[in-house]
Amino acid sequence: MNGYQKYKEQSIYSMSGVELLLLLYEEAIKRLKKAEYALEDHDYGVFEDSINRTVRIVRYLNSILDMEQPISQDFRRIYEYLFYDLSLIRAGRDRRKDEIGKIIRVLSEFRDGFEEAGRQVTDNRFASARSVTG
Numbered sequence: 001m002n003g004y005q006k007y008k009e010q011s012i013y014s015m016s017g018v019e020l021l022l023l024l025y026e027e028a029i030k031r032l033k034k035a036e037y038a039l040e041d042h043d044y045g046v047f048e049d050s051i052n053r054t055v056r057i058v059r060y061l062n063s064i065l066d067m068e069q070p071i072s073q074d075f076r077r078i079y080e081y082l083f084y085d086l087s088l089i090r091a092g093r094d095r096r097k098d099e100i101g102k103i104i105r106v107l108s109e110f111r112d113g114f115e116e117a118g119r120q121v122t123d124n125r126f127a128s129a130r131s132v133t134g
Helices: 003-013 017-040 044-063 071-096 098-133
Strands: none
Touching: 017 044, 017 098, 044 071, 071 098
């Protein structure tokens, strides 16, 4: 492993849960954008790889849901829809390329929501700590 890879790995291990979640959403969005560009260039190998990586990320996000939380059922349904839609995009390529933007919007909204929730939790912790100490 070179120095950059070690640094990258170490920075991932030091991230909070919210930061890791945001990183996963960012990576899925990046891969979908790459798939869009690959379709425009008729580079179907890159397209397939990008869609497959996105599917793996969404599958992982689905697998880490805490099903004890009521909202997890809703997330599971949305992730299952995303699996379905990604498989249609993979099969239809150029005929379904408009669907990629819709999935990007869904994932972006999730990312933005978790980012805001993470900020609120962090802000509340700092506010609580300040009120306890003085």
